[in-house]
Amino acid sequence: MIIRLVDADSGSTAEVSTFGARVLSWQCQGRERIFMPDIGKDDPRAAPHGGVPVLFPQFGFFGNGRKHGVVRDIDWAVEKQADDFVLMHCRFENPEAFSKAEVRLRVELERDALAMYFSVINASNTAMRFTCGLHTYLRVEDVSQVRVTGLEQSAWQDALNGLQSVAAAKQALEGPVNVDRVYVGTPEKLTLAEALSGVSIEQTGFADTVVWNPGPELALGLSDLGDEEWRNFLCIEAAQISPPVELPAWDTWYGRQRLQIRDI
């Protein structure tokens, strides 16, 4: 099922699928801001690379479980809904580790912003360890022309090169084609700028940021992407990887990512 949100004042809209609690679309100021491959427009299940997949209980290969976790591939239940927000939840269980969790995502549409509130309740009697993230695919006209600011002072691990540590670049990230970087301990505010428009990206709770674009060669191996679609997105992912979350029994962990359109 797809839930459609509307902000009555501005006419902004968003679409969220109950499959994976994945945001599929955010139309704001007359433009689509979230990337979905063409093939996924009718059936999002056919297109894992797009929208905002929720990654839990594992981000990427950071853990002993399945890459990017399991909750992106299951149906979530709607708990509350209004014109401009939806709250969904799913249950996660790992009998081998005696762990159970209740995972929630609230997606809230504002005048010129989209906020995603993620939470995990450890519903078991033992502490729980996980990594997680919101794998946001930001739609851009041409990734080779964009500029990301806010990460200038952050060192990173290069996932294209065995997670080798790389010193902070001390400059903005320009035209990030074929990058896969894990920035550990990042500022709360980043900016993605294009020629005519920009997005402020704010994250709280999530300490890390992953920046990913596959570029033309890696994209050939991703069957849901059309030949040139790698140009039309940059993933700026709010993540908690290092350190992993150690959540005591019956405690709750919160993370939020908020996207806001800004003038350039």
Ligand SMILES: O=P(O)(O)OC[C@H]1O[C@@H](O)[C@H](O)[C@@H](O)[C@@H]1O
């Ligand atoms: O193909 P998936 O599982 O959706 O992952 C896509 C990308 O997700 C990013 O978060 C990772 O840093 C990349 O290494 C990965 O390729």
